[in-house]
Amino acid sequence: MTKKQKRSLFSIIICVVLLISAIALSKYRYISFALYILAYLSVGIMPLKKAVNGILRGDMFDENFLMTIATIGAFFLREYTEAVAVMLFYNIGELFENIAVGKSRRSIAELMNIRPDVATVIRNGEELEVSPEEIEIGEVILIRAGEKVAIDATVIEGQSSLDTSALTGESAPRDVAAGDGIQSGCVNLSGVIKARTVCTFGGSTASKILELVENASTKKARSETFITRFAKIYTPIVVLMAVLLAAVPSILLGSPAKWIERALIFLVISCPCALVISVPLTFFGGIGAASRKGILIKGSCWMEQLAKAKTVVFDKTGTLTKGSFSVSEIHSEGISDGELLYLAAHAESYSTHPIAQSIIKAYGKKIDPGAVSDVEELSGMGVMAYVDGRQVAAGNARLMEKFGAEATEYDFIGTAVHVAVDGFYRGYIIISDEIKADSADAIASLKSLGVQRTVMLTGDDERVGKAVAESLGLYEYHAGLLPSQKVSEVERLIAENAGGALAFVGDGINDAPVLTRSDIGIAMGGLGSDAAIEAADVVIMDDKPSKAALAIRISRRTISIARQNIVFALFVKVFIMLLGALGYAGMWLAVFADVGVSVIAICNAMRAMRIK
Amino acid sequence: MTKTFKLIDLDCAVCAGKMEDAISKIDGIKSVKVSFIAQNMAIEADENGFDRLMKKVCRAIRKIEPDCEVVL
Numbered sequence: 001m002t003k004k005q006k007r008s009l010f011s012i013i014i015c016v017v018l019l020i021s022a023i024a025l026s027k028y029r030y031i032s033f034a035l036y037i038l039a040y041l042s043v044g045i046m047p048l049k050k051a052v053n054g055i056l057r058g059d060m061f062d063e064n065f066l067m068t069i070a071t072i073g074a075f076f077l078r079e080y081t082e083a084v085a086v087m088l089f090y091n092i093g094e095l096f097e098n099i100a101v102g103k104s105r106r107s108i109a110e111l112m113n114i115r116p117d118v119a120t121v122i123r124n125g126e127e128l129e130v131s132p133e134e135i136e137i138g139e140v141i142l143i144r145a146g147e148k149v150a151i152d153a154t155v156i157e158g159q160s161s162l163d164t165s166a167l168t169g170e171s172a173p174r175d176v177a178a179g180d181g182i183q184s185g186c187v188n189l190s191g192v193i194k195a196r197t198v199c200t201f202g203g204s205t206a207s208k209i210l211e212l213v214e215n216a217s218t219k220k221a222r223s224e225t226f227i228t229r230f231a232k233i234y235t236p237i238v239v240l241m242a243v244l245l246a247a248v249p250s251i252l253l254g255s256p257a258k259w260i261e262r263a264l265i266f267l268v269i270s271c272p273c274a275l276v277i278s279v280p281l282t283f284f285g286g287i288g289a290a291s292r293k294g295i296l297i298k299g300s301c302w303m304e305q306l307a308k309a310k311t312v313v314f315d316k317t318g319t320l321t322k323g324s325f326s327v328s329e330i331h332s333e334g335i336s337d338g339e340l341l342y343l344a345a346h347a348e349s350y351s352t353h354p355i356a357q358s359i360i361k362a363y364g365k366k367i368d369p370g371a372v373s374d375v376e377e378l379s380g381m382g383v384m385a386y387v388d389g390r391q392v393a394a395g396n397a398r399l400m401e402k403f404g405a406e407a408t409e410y411d412f413i414g415t416a417v418h419v420a421v422d423g424f425y426r427g428y429i430i431i432s433d434e435i436k437a438d439s440a441d442a443i444a445s446l447k448s449l450g451v452q453r454t455v456m457l458t459g460d461d462e463r464v465g466k467a468v469a470e471s472l473g474l475y476e477y478h479a480g481l482l483p484s485q486k487v488s489e490v491e492r493l494i495a496e497n498a499g500g501a502l503a504f505v506g507d508g509i510n511d512a513p514v515l516t517r518s519d520i521g522i523a524m525g526g527l528g529s530d531a532a533i534e535a536a537d538v539v540i541m542d543d544k545p546s547k548a549a550l551a552i553r554i555s556r557r558t559i560s561i562a563r564q565n566i567v568f569a570l571f572v573k574v575f576i577m578l579l580g581a582l583g584y585a586g587m588w589l590a591v592f593a594d595v596g597v598s599v600i601a602i603c604n605a606m607r608a609m610r611i612k
Numbered sequence: 613m614t615k616t617f618k619l620i621d622l623d624c625a626v627c628a629g630k631m632e633d634a635i636s637k638i639d640g641i642k643s644v645k646v647s648f649i650a651q652n653m654a655i656e657a658d659e660n661g662f663d664r665l666m667k668k669v670c671r672a673i674r675k676i677e678p679d680c681e682v683v684l
Contacts, residue, residue: 004621228629
């Protein structure tokens, strides 16, 4: 409990004691009355003060004002116990609300507790514990097992595995060794590592993420602004209705005391706090849940758009595919696939070309340097080398011709490396950009969410585009596009997509214009790329396109919880207001309608934080 | 220049909205955002006379919520 909450609890206890004594001493009229007044003031002084301040400001219609006139009205009707009780329960409710909100705020903050308070820096050979803000670029920090990385850095000594889940939502640890970059917010799981910082604390990944999430609540969703606008007109209308409820029947039917009491009950019921607190809290919880999964949503307005998404457009290279090459097909003639790969990998073992690297990677075993001799690179054709004394040529069809071997035609997507051994053609290895393991899942989840139109845009040729689109089950694809054509393609899709929103998922490096043009721009692989964080509305921290579907799911859930709260609160209020006007609801029910509904709505809002 | 301040005991979401309104009416304030959830506010104003302006801001806040404290 905070200091203020303790103070509030204390005044509530005082009030209860005074109220009980006032009731007990009801025989002594004046003493009892004085005790009632004291009991009232012990809890009512703050709302009174705020109500007076509000009136002085010319902005009087708020809950304090409602409570004040309701209770003072009850005093004039000589219903002292009710007057004090209403103020008392209003305070208890406020305290309860306060604790609930504080708790949810803390648990959201805990989700994002990725910034350590201290870091160990090595200065003049000494290990010093300092606040991370004091560490400058280029200093050496020490991270022990179990500690968080405070600032983005490059490992210079030691190796370990890092838990990146706070940043990416990815549960598998990442291995790092000297030379690797590490991001703040990751937790060191095993060994001790030393690393040189590459930025300041304020500029590090963890700080940037926190700033993004904290500022997210300032870009409001329409339902949030609706609530604020609603509260502004709602209170004066309710007050006017209460005045009418007190005046009109009294004049027509008489017995004004009865109608004034009903009007006061009506006022207590009408407090709009349940809505005003729970709706922003729901959105904040949703944003918190998403960020725990490695999805940064820059504002609740984007959640609203995501929930409406009907078309999702993907960039191909780097988004649906890995953007790196790997062996996808081996065709051998006269020797085994394994032997072909062995010979090709050894022949290419001195090359740094990405295609050669992918063959070596596919071979998977250790290269035996002793087996390779007389390596000769033939520019524009490939490589020739002796492996275990056999002459191996690996390269394109022209290289095969040169060695008197005839290359077999192939029908696969990608680049072919043909292999000839001692002048005989032995087969080819196809190297292509790999589709991410997660991509098919992304498209399937989008379909199951009812996002029918999944589109892929690519600068690659038709053949590659078609192959990828078909294997993933995309709704449509457009190949051979220049960057500017991607923008016009997205514009055309937006025009066809009336009523729904269009999300574009890209790697954020060269598609900033498209990210900006689409209704929701989603950038992938946000770690370390400022441009992506800047241009996009949603940033996916790892490289899984399926997170786009998850973002839509979280958004829809959040929006539906916010709607539930709006409908529930308004329905209960209107219902009890009617009961109050007709004389079926007393002060007790009125206080429940105010406080109880708020607490239920807050608890419901907290569900937005939990996501499977 | 934009500065962010922590707010202690900012207790109601409506008040946060009212503070935003009241502060934005102060001369010299370019923009202001009060976040009830994050319990902070971001104020954009000229660097010249920022501190003087902050006094007015604190007064405006105290009028709306007497308990609320601005961490300067």
